[in-house]
Amino acid sequence: MNALPTPSRTRPAPGRRPLLVLGAATVAVVLLVGTIVLLNKRPLERIGYFADWNVANRGYTVERLRQSGAPEHLTRLMWAFGDIDPQGSCHIPRDSHDQPWELYQRRYQAHESVSGEADDYEQELAGSLNQLRQLRELHSGLGASLSLGGWNWSVHFSTAARTEESRRAFVTSCLDLWLRGNLPVRGEEPQGGDGVAAGVFDGIDLDWEWPGGQGNPANVEHPDDPAAFTLLVAEFRRQMDELSAETGREYVLSVSLPGGAQHAEAYEPEIFDHVDFATVQGYDFSGPWNEHTAHHSNLYLPGDDGGSNSVDQAVQRYLDLGADADRLVMGIPAFGRGWQGVPGAENGRHQAAEAPADDDYDGPTRSFTDLEAMDGRRFLDEEAGSYWVYDGDEWWTYDNPEVIALKGDYVLERGLAGMMVWNLDMDADGALVRAMDDALG
Template structure:
């Protein structure tokens, strides 16, 4: 579920921001100072630029920061010219939220307000502050997503276009050369340096199947391989160049390179998984959205079940485990496999109880998606199928498929048991104010 909804350019809700707490105090409370425990396994969480509850301060106060290894900032767009870019254009770019919006002392991670002439503000500056208080934490820019993958195919089409695209992304996000826009003081060469520790490619999807209007080509699978190799090459070259300039010996810094890939075997089969694996640190499997609102009249079904249910009326009997196994058979090493988990649920209304409390029943309509925290307070009874790693909530009429805390812990244990790299969350702002979703994953990864 990687969508950037439209909205006013400056619309970032601050209602969830609480009283000022310094990053130092919050970090000490979380037991995550420079000598604090390092989290076990990869814990990668998407931070949505547009979410009403998306703030670095909230990530700190809920305890999420101490339990994460990587934050994926969603999203960077790909232009029609095949470059990474920043702009303030509705539906295309939200530079104001990224690095221009001033944060007050009450909103800021460290309790310090932005100053008028500061060259970096917005979420970028707050995430940089968040990292300063959480030494284990890295921040990665995620490119594309459902809404902004339109021109990936063009950017990856030729050797020249790949070099141009990757170079623009490295300049913008790794070197931090964000542009000054509209006479504003923010931006300039190196203004955002140190914010991002790598790049995540969320091309949805090579070869087609993404949003309507996306460009796609039969050769996208091969070009995806070459694009990831080009990212790896340029990131390594920049790291070596920077180390040499600074006299760092003997080993230059390593920049992360990851990719988000769907649970769909159709898309997976188009890709050269062993070759892609050679370029990336991890592949984040989007093992959710297996069923959902697009199936308007049902039948109701799980959207992120861990194991396939033989009684599932969908003959494909989709599951996270099935997707993990398919990628493994294609050549994805377990140590580079990250299991995706959702902090949201899909719903249907007009659902009869049947013999399984609303599961696998026809519906009259879909219900709005709800986050993990919203579903915790939603009326109804939560049911858990431990055999197949799934949970749902049903009130006699409305059915929601989602992962409750017990299932989140079970999935984290699955990742450890199968020697996977860890877990990935879409998205951090879906968690509740206590960070109980992240805590549930943490329990599973530590056992």
């Protein structure tokens, strides 16, 4: 038995309103209903993750994102990531890339700024958050969510979610920091203060990796984590609705869900009663932990593929759990995974490799932009919805625009909520984002 209480399931589904049919004539009724359905249908999500550490590590600023043309094809930006302190509160840590400085204290020069104007030393908000504010002013339809956790910063999620009191305090701290925009004043810098970043974000994304365990070895874990996660989602929804009533603004709540079968077993169907949508990670089905080459983001799993998972299987697990299709957003990668020392049989697919491939991005991963620039022979498997390049003895699996088109057809056919890409700096010219937009158009 679950020792934690069950949250209420009475909240109406976001974006759904009752249809009023007026008129006597059958034709008029049909036309009216059709019109109302079209008006009430939520637009398909086109979401991109922005990894804020790459502002410092790779020089990928919000202005670089603007120059790529991607924002005009997106409905929402997911800002990765927000951290949780050991006491279970949202905070901005001084980490390896000095997140406070990069987020809201760094003064941008005119040539690197979205507005084309240099920051003033004394302005209350500078850094990437001010750049994001400027970007959203250029693109009024672009939402922005702060994503909490991720692989490295989910360490104290369990502590925050453990009790009713801790959940309430945690959510309050997150909304104060990220939605109300109450930023701490640090050192001698003039940036920060109550409300200085209000309106930069209009959503919160919960990326606890993972409440069922099998996450970062440093994570605090507790047997009640899956049930506590459901209650935490409900508490976020409650407080965000209260904030909406206070400000008159709408706030978007989402969760990030794993694509793996064992990870997915931890989730409870009640979470879908409280979120506007959930993203499903449709990648990392294979990687350096595999001795044989295998696709890491294939749409389907044909009988002879040799893999163990697929996007279709990942999506179906959550449909079977009770999620409505129009709450699930398919995640796609802007990166590939590779191996070296790969024999040429079957053009390198399903072959025993000597080792994971080397690359300077993140171990055996390579960005979509760099993969498209590689030499070698390229192959598309339309049945599996997968793509690969075989260059010398290196074999890389990734999604190209042809695969994105196949996945877009799947989203439309299954009535899903849209698509999401991780992450935008790996798609430097916005080619995948444009392909995603075209596929859903």
